[in-house]
Amino acid sequence: xxxxxxxxxxPEEFARRTDPExxxxxxxxxxxYVRALREAGIVVASxxxxxxxxxxxxxxxxxxxxVQDGPITSAKEQLGGLFVIDVxxxxxxxxxxxxxxxxxxxxxxxxxxxx
Amino acid sequence: MIDVHRAIEQAARDSYGRLIAFLAVRRGDVAAxxxxxxxxxxxxxxTWPLTGVPxxxxxxxxxxxxxxxxxxxxxxxxxxxxxxALLALAEEAQQAVSSGFEFPDERLQMLFLCAHPxxxxxxxxxxxxxxxxxxxxxxxxxxxxxxxxxMGQRLSRAKAKIRGERLTFEMPGADELPQRLDPxxxxxxxxxxxxxxxxxxxxxxxxxxTEEAICLARLLARSLPxxxxxxxxxxxxxxCEARRAARRDRxxxxxxxxxxxxxxxxxxxxxxxxxxxxxxxQAGRIGRFQLEAAIQSAHAQRIxxxxxxWEAIALLYEGLVHLAPTIGTLVGRAAAVAxxxxxxxxxxxxxxxxxxxxxxxxxxxxxxxHFQSLANRLEEAREAYGLAIGLCADPAVKKFLxxxxxxxxxxxx
Numbered sequence: 001x002x003x004x005x006x007x008x009x010x011p012e013e014f015a016r017r018t019d020p021e022x023x024x025x026x027x028x029x030x031x032x033y034v035r036a037l038r039e040a041g042i043v044v045a046s047x048x049x050x051x052x053x054x055x056x057x058x059x060x061x062x063x064x065x066x067v068q069d070g071p072i073t074s075a076k077e078q079l080g081g082l083f084v085i086d087v088x089x090x091x092x093x094x095x096x097x098x099x100x101x102x103x104x105x106x107x108x109x110x111x112x113x114x115x
Numbered sequence: 116m117i118d119v120h121r122a123i124e125q126a127a128r129d130s131y132g133r134l135i136a137f138l139a140v141r142r143g144d145v146a147a148x149x150x151x152x153x154x155x156x157x158x159x160x161x162t163w164p165l166t167g168v169p170x171x172x173x174x175x176x177x178x179x180x181x182x183x184x185x186x187x188x189x190x191x192x193x194x195x196x197x198x199x200a201l202l203a204l205a206e207e208a209q210q211a212v213s214s215g216f217e218f219p220d221e222r223l224q225m226l227f228l229c230a231h232p233x234x235x236x237x238x239x240x241x242x243x244x245x246x247x248x249x250x251x252x253x254x255x256x257x258x259x260x261x262x263x264x265x266m267g268q269r270l271s272r273a274k275a276k277i278r279g280e281r282l283t284f285e286m287p288g289a290d291e292l293p294q295r296l297d298p299x300x301x302x303x304x305x306x307x308x309x310x311x312x313x314x315x316x317x318x319x320x321x322x323x324x325t326e327e328a329i330c331l332a333r334l335l336a337r338s339l340p341x342x343x344x345x346x347x348x349x350x351x352x353x354x355c356e357a358r359r360a361a362r363r364d365r366x367x368x369x370x371x372x373x374x375x376x377x378x379x380x381x382x383x384x385x386x387x388x389x390x391x392x393x394x395x396x397q398a399g400r401i402g403r404f405q406l407e408a409a410i411q412s413a414h415a416q417r418i419x420x421x422x423x424x425w426e427a428i429a430l431l432y433e434g435l436v437h438l439a440p441t442i443g444t445l446v447g448r449a450a451a452v453a454x455x456x457x458x459x460x461x462x463x464x465x466x467x468x469x470x471x472x473x474x475x476x477x478x479x480x481x482x483x484x485h486f487q488s489l490a491n492r493l494e495e496a497r498e499a500y501g502l503a504i505g506l507c508a509d510p511a512v513k514k515f516l517x518x519x520x521x522x523x524x525x526x527x528x
Contacts, residue, residue: 028504028517036505040475094260098508 002044002086002110003093007102009080014051029101036099037083044084052078077104084110123168127159128330130172131249134180136221137208138201140284145228145246146274147201148180155179156249174212181205222247223338224284226331230298231282238273239302245270247334248327258308258324292342300348300404303331307352325359328352336391346395347405353388354411357381369511377418385415403439406431410447425455442472442479450482458486477506481516493523 016022030048037043052071059066071078080102087093090109097105134152139145155176169175184202212218229242241259244250256266276282287295307328329352336345361379364370392412395405410431413424432448445468453461465483473479484499500520507513 025517029513032501032505034505036475036502039502090265091261094262095508098260099506 001088002084003090004108004110005083005085005093005097005100006079006106006108007081007083007100008077008104008106009102010077010104013102014078014080017051026101033100037085037096042085042087042096044086046081046083048081049079051080120164123163124160125330126168126172127156127163127176128248130159130176130218131156132222132225132247133218133220134173134176134208135246135249136225137211137219138204139228139246140221140224141207142201142204143281143284144274144278145225146271146278148204149246149274151180151183151201152176153249153251154183171212171218173218174209177205177208177212181209220338221284222334224286226299226335226338227287227295228277228282228284230295230302231277232295232298233280233282234273234276235269236298236301238269239298240305241266241270242273243302243331244306244324244327248330250324250327255324296339296342296344299335300344303328303335303348304351304404306331307355325352325356329356340394341398343395343398343400344402344404346391347402347408350388350391350395350408351404351411353384353391354408354415357384357388357415363511367511369509369515371515372414373423380415380418382418385418388412388415401434401438403435406435406438410435410451423454425451429455442468442476446473446476446479446482450486453482453486453489458490461486462490462492475506477503477508480506484516484520488519488523496520497523 013026016026019026034046037046053069055069055071057068057070057072059068059072085093085096087096090107093107093109097107131152135145135148138148138152142148158179159172159176163169181202184205225247226243229246230236230239234242241252241255244255245252252267252270253263256263259266261269306324308324329349332345332349332352336349339345357380358372358375360381361375361377362370388408389412392405392408395402395408410428413428413431417423429448429451432444432451435444436448446465449461449464449468451461452464462483465479465486468479480499480503484496484503487493487496487499497520500516500523504513504516504520507516
């Protein structure tokens with residue numbers, strides 16, 4: 001079954017991506033995790049995202065289309081990347097979520113693909 | 116010195132477990148009273164710290180639970196048709212409470228019921244934690260990395276099965292006891308999680324339920340004093356628990372067993388563990404948990420200022436591999452052999468383990484990386500460290516492994 005792991009990052013975690021002193025450790029955290037996922041042969045799709053302040057968000061309010069800078073929600077933790085993995089059940093998906101480098105992960109089952 | 120709050124919680128859990136067991140054994144139904152009693156349990160946790168533990172804690176809980184049943188509190192999710200029968204049973208329990216004798220302790224039957232062969236082994240431990248200790252499903256779910264609502268459903272299904280199939284609450288006979296005891300021991304051990312820690316920084320899991328596991332192990336050892344394995348299991352858990360304070364340094368960094376300061380280990384817990392190991396030995400029947408405890412006991416010798424006897428530990432693992440050839444045991448043996456006879460000897464044993472079974476098993480890669488780097492097989496060590504880090508779910512251990520891998524050089528990722 002396909003599950004999507006949504007990795008949320010705090011502003012501090014996003015800042016580590018560009019901090020010259022922390023960048024390497026930040027990347028290393030992902031490199032090893034990604035390799036473990038790939039070695040397990042369960043990766044269906046993946047995407048790492050640029051930070052939320054680079055986003056452009058589109059919203060329709062009462063029929064009017066608005067485009068704004070930044071993410072849709074103003075929550076502290078923002079989506080930083082995602083993996084779609086093929087595992088037998090939700091417990092296994094959660095186990096993989098616990099191994100990731102971020103402190104907040106949302107796990108959702110994917111709908112079956114439309115024909 | 117005595118943690119008052121903890122003592123009160125312990126008293127509440129003991130009484131709760133005894134009451135649930137008493138009622139469940141007589142009604143053949145674990146869930147019937149649980150809702151009413153778990154509310155009473157929560158109010159005990161709120162009230163007792165202020166009033167002190169009542170003289171007859173079971174009577175207090177029962178009165179609180181009966182009040183809810185009589186009031187027909189709409190929030191109480193007790194099935195309406197069951198209420199009269201439950202009240203009649205509560206009456207019986209009340210008599211037992213006020214008879215002046217000690218309230219009967221039937222929790223041992225509950226332990227056997229929770230690990231009944233017809234119940235899915237994966238739910239044995241959560242069922243024990245909930246019915247014997249009153250731990251709520253959400254906390255159990257977090258400890259087992261399971262979605263809380265899914266855990267709740269699995270627990271309800273197991274209880275429905277107990278009721279529906281009228282699973283026996285009777286104690287297994289002497290001939291049946293060994294087979295029936297094994298899953299009980301396994302389930303308690305699983306509540307502790309892997310207490311296994313070693314030079315390479317394997318993944319310690321299931322944080323947060325260690326005291327509860329020890330509580331169950333104590334109950335089992337006390338209820339079956341003639342059986343050696345419950346003492347062995349308790350000794351194992353106490354040895355692991357004795358090192359809890361030494362496992363992290365002041366800044367919260369992970370400290371592997373070989374670098375722990377024995378002065379930080381708990382001497383009383385170690386002594387208690389040794390005492391149970393001796394009690395177990397009196398039966399003259401060796402078992403998996405006695406061997407596991409003996410291994411931890413060998414490590415504990417450092418508190419007396421002795422060096423670790425790796426050859427003896429390797430020998431104990433050899434015995435363990437014959438009794439319980441789990442992946443964890445095979446990896447543990449390889450690590451002990453590497454310490455005793457050099458890294459290559461241990462690595463040879465690691466390489467014998469089928470690759471498929473260890474692909475996502477973090478301790479394997481942590482141990483492999485450690486001994487490959489000692490054997491100067493740096494390229495393999497880098498690869499193995501990468502996997503050990505990527506599979507690690509404990510941030511402190513992860514940091515430790517990253518530090519270790521850094522020592523191999525800078526071009527490691």
